[in-house]
Amino acid sequence: MSEPREAICLIAASEADSNLYYACRFLAPDPFVFFEVAGRKILLLSDLELDRGRSQARVDEVLSRSHYEDKARQRGTAKPTVIDSLAVVLNEYEVTDLAVPGNFGLEYADQLRERGYRVRTKPEPFFESRIRKTEEEIAHIEETQRHTEAALDAALAVLREADIRGDAVYWRGKVLTSEDLKKVINVTLMEHDCVAQHTIVACGLDGVDPHNQGSGPIRPHQSIVLDIFPRSGRTRYYSDMTRTVVKGRASDPLRRMYDAVLAAQLRGIEMVRAGVEGQEIHAEVARILERHGFETGLVGGRMQGFFHGTGHGLGLEVHEPPRVSKVAWVLHPGYVVTIEPGLYYPEWGAVRIEDLLVVEEHRCRNLTRFPKFLEL
Amino acid sequence: MSEPREAICLIAASEADSNLYYACRFLAPDPFVFFEVAGRKILLLSDLELDRGRSQARVDEVLSRSHYEDKARQRGTAKPTVIDSLAVVLNEYEVTDLAVPGNFGLEYADQLRERGYRVRTKPEPFFESRIRKTEEEIAHIEETQRHTEAALDAALAVLREADIRGDAVYWRGKVLTSEDLKKVINVTLMEHDCVAQHTIVACGLDGVDPHNQGSGPIRPHQSIVLDIFPRSGRTRYYSDMTRTVVKGRASDPLRRMYDAVLAAQLRGIEMVRAGVEGQEIHAEVARILERHGFETGLVGGRMQGFFHGTGHGLGLEVHEPPRVSKVAWVLHPGYVVTIEPGLYYPEWGAVRIEDLLVVEEHRCRNLTRFPKFLEL
Numbered sequence: 001m002s003e004p005r006e007a008i009c010l011i012a013a014s015e016a017d018s019n020l021y022y023a024c025r026f027l028a029p030d031p032f033v034f035f036e037v038a039g040r041k042i043l044l045l046s047d048l049e050l051d052r053g054r055s056q057a058r059v060d061e062v063l064s065r066s067h068y069e070d071k072a073r074q075r076g077t078a079k080p081t082v083i084d085s086l087a088v089v090l091n092e093y094e095v096t097d098l099a100v101p102g103n104f105g106l107e108y109a110d111q112l113r114e115r116g117y118r119v120r121t122k123p124e125p126f127f128e129s130r131i132r133k134t135e136e137e138i139a140h141i142e143e144t145q146r147h148t149e150a151a152l153d154a155a156l157a158v159l160r161e162a163d164i165r166g167d168a169v170y171w172r173g174k175v176l177t178s179e180d181l182k183k184v185i186n187v188t189l190m191e192h193d194c195v196a197q198h199t200i201v202a203c204g205l206d207g208v209d210p211h212n213q214g215s216g217p218i219r220p221h222q223s224i225v226l227d228i229f230p231r232s233g234r235t236r237y238y239s240d241m242t243r244t245v246v247k248g249r250a251s252d253p254l255r256r257m258y259d260a261v262l263a264a265q266l267r268g269i270e271m272v273r274a275g276v277e278g279q280e281i282h283a284e285v286a287r288i289l290e291r292h293g294f295e296t297g298l299v300g301g302r303m304q305g306f307f308h309g310t311g312h313g314l315g316l317e318v319h320e321p322p323r324v325s326k327v328a329w330v331l332h333p334g335y336v337v338t339i340e341p342g343l344y345y346p347e348w349g350a351v352r353i354e355d356l357l358v359v360e361e362h363r364c365r366n367l368t369r370f371p372k373f374l375e376l
Numbered sequence: 377m378s379e380p381r382e383a384i385c386l387i388a389a390s391e392a393d394s395n396l397y398y399a400c401r402f403l404a405p406d407p408f409v410f411f412e413v414a415g416r417k418i419l420l421l422s423d424l425e426l427d428r429g430r431s432q433a434r435v436d437e438v439l440s441r442s443h444y445e446d447k448a449r450q451r452g453t454a455k456p457t458v459i460d461s462l463a464v465v466l467n468e469y470e471v472t473d474l475a476v477p478g479n480f481g482l483e484y485a486d487q488l489r490e491r492g493y494r495v496r497t498k499p500e501p502f503f504e505s506r507i508r509k510t511e512e513e514i515a516h517i518e519e520t521q522r523h524t525e526a527a528l529d530a531a532l533a534v535l536r537e538a539d540i541r542g543d544a545v546y547w548r549g550k551v552l553t554s555e556d557l558k559k560v561i562n563v564t565l566m567e568h569d570c571v572a573q574h575t576i577v578a579c580g581l582d583g584v585d586p587h588n589q590g591s592g593p594i595r596p597h598q599s600i601v602l603d604i605f606p607r608s609g610r611t612r613y614y615s616d617m618t619r620t621v622v623k624g625r626a627s628d629p630l631r632r633m634y635d636a637v638l639a640a641q642l643r644g645i646e647m648v649r650a651g652v653e654g655q656e657i658h659a660e661v662a663r664i665l666e667r668h669g670f671e672t673g674l675v676g677g678r679m680q681g682f683f684h685g686t687g688h689g690l691g692l693e694v695h696e697p698p699r700v701s702k703v704a705w706v707l708h709p710g711y712v713v714t715i716e717p718g719l720y721y722p723e724w725g726a727v728r729i730e731d732l733l734v735v736e737e738h739r740c741r742n743l744t745r746f747p748k749f750l751e752l
Contacts, residue, residue: 209427
């Protein structure tokens with residue numbers, strides 16, 4: 001009997017699985033196999049991907065899946081599946097145990113277990129190093145952020161150019177809508193090879209639901225939350241930024257909400273540095289909003305006030321560890337996090353302000369350059 | 377002892393899981409629970425999504441996850457996970473067995489099994505009805521296809537406007553590249569709220585690898601494969617189209633390749649109707665290419681000729697069942713499939729032509745209107 005030997009294993013389409021893309025830096029639309037054993041990274045690819053994999057993937061070896069299908073056939077499997085081929089490879093590497101991510105497909109796992117492999121899930125962050133960004137990764141995020149700011153700039157230029165007439169805003173002779181502003185943002189992003197799946201341009205009551213993307217006419221004198229979080233098609237890295245503006249004049253309560261959120265955000269940013277507990281930042285941000293007189297809680301069955309986390313990590317996903325929230329997370333150098341307090345009241349509107357920070361030893365570096373102002 | 381009672385269950389982010397979006401028509405970026413028992417569709421949503429879920433989801437009931445977390449706490453679970461809450465719900469519905477898709481996360485499955493649930497994977501197509509498109513779904517696909525054609529039109533307008541100088545193509549004073557054409561395509565798509573993750577504009581040798589997206593200068597007198605497969609941001613439905621063109625004059629072998637692929641494609645389309653075996657279409661397409669003198673096989677370790685499937689289903693994913701390939705699949709009314717033969721030779725270049733068809737009783741309906749021509 002040989003000793004147990006564990007490999008890390010992922011089977012997915014790297015376009016849809018950031019851990020896999022992180023592990024091998026090879027982008028493919030269809031599922032393929034990655035495993036790592038004794039420090040050696042190996043891909044098992046179909047013939048269609050073999051050449052591209054060998055030239056692009058950052059791994060130690062790229063194996064041909066059809067080669068191992070042939071071997072499986074020689075051993076009596078008439079129609080080898082990807083798991084049959086993988087079993088032949090794992091046998092050659094004397095692997096007995098597999099550590100897989102939580103989202104590993106149950107169908108693959110059950111097939112591997114039937115063949116006698118021990119399969120255990122390893123919790124996120126699956127690759128501990130992914131949370132701490134390299135200089136190369138930070139440069140990618142910052143580049144996406146520059147394009148994000150160009151897109152917001154284009155949208156605000158439209159808002160400035162537009163005219164208020166009664167309770168509507170007109171642009172180039174037509175009623176200006178959330179959809180118009182989103183299109184300006186998304187087209188500007190696409191000109192820089194960035195794709196935003198769900199740009200938020202949420203005016204008035206729409207903005208009071210933080211997940212509402214916004215639709216219909218832009219109203220004057222109401223809050224407009226613009227939250228833009230595209231991925232770069234070239235590097236695969238995201239950025240994320242929110243600004244809140246008013247076309248016209250903000251009401252007094254809205255102006256006070258804005259001032260409170262800005263104060264809380266600036267204090268939150270000030271606290272971001274190596275060794276700080278994300279929980280503490282979140283608690284302090286919530287305290288500042290409360291001290292400004294803005295309370296949080298259920299009113300008529302609906303949450304109002306500040307009822308989401310203060311921030312989240314970002315990289316190959318728009319939301320990834322760490323969290324800056326009620327959950328415990330100590331920040332370390334190289335973490336990239338958002339700080340984005342918000343206030344939401346059906347009566348007055350919504351305000352959220354979000355910057356993107358790199359945690360450094362004694363401070364943080366703000367990747368966001370876009371100015372903060374309310375009225376335009 | 378009660379009888380076993382099985383529910384269908386999915387836990388995923390519907391933005392990333394088309395089965396889940398298909399099941400409930402509710403789009404969310406974070407994982408949530410769907411289950412269906414005794415013909416009743418139910419969602420379990422966080423407070424943040426509850427209101428939106430109740431107004432948008434096409435289900436029978438939307439339950440509050442925090443309500444069931446409270447119940448789990450009352451039963452002694454200090455920090456209830458999503459599985460703890462789900463277990464309380466399943467208990468109320470007397471569910472003992474779960475049928476889940478193959479990509480169901482192993483972490484969730486193991487937690488459910490530890491609690492005594494029998495969890496089995498059900499193979500794709502998980503929802504049999506998803507393969508047969510409704511009139512509403514076909515209308516969505518066709519709408520995306522119209523935008524895809526507008527985007528190709530914009531790219532070909534650039535190619536027509538461009539000038540050949542020596543072995544380069546110039547547009548607006550600069551060397552025209554694949555990247556330029558992709559930008560024109562992707563920006564045009566974005567203007568119609570469509571997102572193309574991986575537009576292919578592959579000139580010459582780039583096109584000979586069917587998965588190469590293409591890069592660098594466009595060369596005159598060489599094949600340019602343009603393959604565009606965006607998703608509509610509004611409806612979530614894809615389309616897919618390929619054309620091959622030459623800026624300048626095609627060589628004789630390239631012209632013959634084009635004629636062979638076009639003949640094979642037209643014959644393939646002619647065969648698409650209810651009751652036909654996809655395998656037969658694929659075999660006939662391959663036969664026509666061979667009869668035109670184009671052989672398929674390994675040359676110097678690399679596949680050349682026709683070495684991919686003839687077509688695939690399409691809908692909420694760009695690739696979904698059925699296949700029109702070596703694998704057996706009988707076509708039925710309402711299936712939407714591509715027919716896209718291709719030829720790839722390092723010596724001469726690449727040709728692929730792809731249309732999108734709806735299977736009908738005695739014929740098919742072509743959703744693609746874009747003309748087919750080689751030189752411009």
